[in-house]
């Protein structure tokens with residue numbers, strides 16, 4: 036019995052110790068919980084978090100502003116492009132005296148840049164370069180009539196002589212490419228070659244006479260350098276909105292294809308777009324009549 040009493044006593048002391056210890060532990064944990072929920076503890080814990088969040092926000096805002104300004108910039112460029120197109124600078128590239136062995140190289144360059152041009156062809160050259168003539172048309176370029184013979188003494192001997200020579204070339208073009216171009220260019224230009232009587236006759240017959248306002252001066256010597264041609268065109272193009280450029284793609288004009296890419300790139304940079312001469316193009320005529 037005494038043993039039993041001793042056992043229960045011991046058990047109660049032991050339990051009391053555990054109960055006490057457990058209570059103390061619970062109290063500590065509760066204090067910690069209180070501390071954790073206290074504002075100071077929370078503030079201290081959240082400060083680095085808040086700073087991190089602020090940093091992130093700031094970075095986001097900076098990124099957003101960057102995107103917005105990029106967007107504005109591209110909108111601005113879009114507007115400038117539209118405005119630029121409305122006040123268009125137009126370049127009409129024209130090639131006289133072909134087709135020749137030079138012409139396919141010119142066509143390759145125009146194809147590369149996707150640029151249309153106008154070829155004032157000579158009938159005699161057309162006869163010898165039928166496929167090239169067809170290629171000019173097939174690739175979307177315009178044909179103009181530059182007479183059949185290009186022989187000054189013959190064509191400028193009388194109004195009738197000119198008309199016959201012109202119509203010989205016209206018939207040939209009709210046969211080869213089914214076109215009778217109304218746009219014509221005088222061999223050597225109108226100035227000093229065309230008489231008022233010839234102009235009158237041509238206009239009455241429905242032809243449209245085109246000279247140029249930029250001369251590549253590629254016939255100022257049998258062969259001029261590519262750099263010279265490039266300089267002539269780009270310098271004369273300054274401050275002009277509409278340019279009709281005179282080139283020659285006749286036999287042996289090997290420096291023309293050499294000069295052409297830089298000229299096209301220079302004109303593009305100056306804001307020019309390229310068009311063919313058609314019946315609606317305002318002509319440049321250098322002679323006074």
Ligand SMILES: [Zn+2]
Nearest residue numbers: 131132222223
């Ligand atoms: Zn010519």
